[in-house]
Amino acid sequence: MTRIIRVQREPIELDAIVGELSRPDCGAVLSFLGLVRDHAGGREVESIDYSCYEEMAAKELDRVVARCQERHGVAHAAVVHRIGLLAVGEASLGLVVASPHRREAFACGLDIIDEMKKTVPIWKREFGPDGASWVDPGQPGT
Numbered sequence: 001m002t003r004i005i006r007v008q009r010e011p012i013e014l015d016a017i018v019g020e021l022s023r024p025d026c027g028a029v030l031s032f033l034g035l036v037r038d039h040a041g042g043r044e045v046e047s048i049d050y051s052c053y054e055e056m057a058a059k060e061l062d063r064v065v066a067r068c069q070e071r072h073g074v075a076h077a078a079v080v081h082r083i084g085l086l087a088v089g090e091a092s093l094g095l096v097v098a099s100p101h102r103r104e105a106f107a108c109g110l111d112i113i114d115e116m117k118k119t120v121p122i123w124k125r126e127f128g129p130d131g132a133s134w135v136d137p138g139q140p141g142t
Contacts, residue, residue: 002098003069004078005062007054007122012080012094021076026098030105032113034093036086040135044128048135050083050092052122057081064115072108074099079112081122 002021018031036048065077076098086092095112099105117137124135 002076006080012091021098028102028105030097032095038088049125068111074108
């Protein structure tokens with residue numbers, strides 16, 4: 001079983017993560033890249049500052065990924081989340097799931113993202129022309 005969890009300030013290298021998880025027994029390798037978009041909740045967004053207590057966030061990410069791997073029977077998964085100030089278009093989240101079949105990979109990937117949004121203590125503050133505001137992680141579209 002492979003589980004890669006990283007909370008980092010450096011840019012996400014999705015191809016490298018795919019390379020780490022690709023296996024001859026896995027016919028499905030799902031990769032997802034979450035990007036900072038230029039709008040949210042009807043507001044223009046110029047950048048987002050992601051912050052957390054890194055050790056705590058990494059531990060909770062690990063728990064979330066382990067639960068989802070077990071739930072979907074997926075042996076290989078990775079989540080990399082950036083912290084710090086990111087501009088529109090920069091990647092804030094990289095996710096890779098490798099499994100023998102696509103259904104499990106897609107289900108596990110979606111489950112990981114949904115669960116991490118609910119439980120992982122990573123906060124985001126959006127900056128735009130009208131100022132800054134903290135984002136409620138339960139808000140639709142976050």
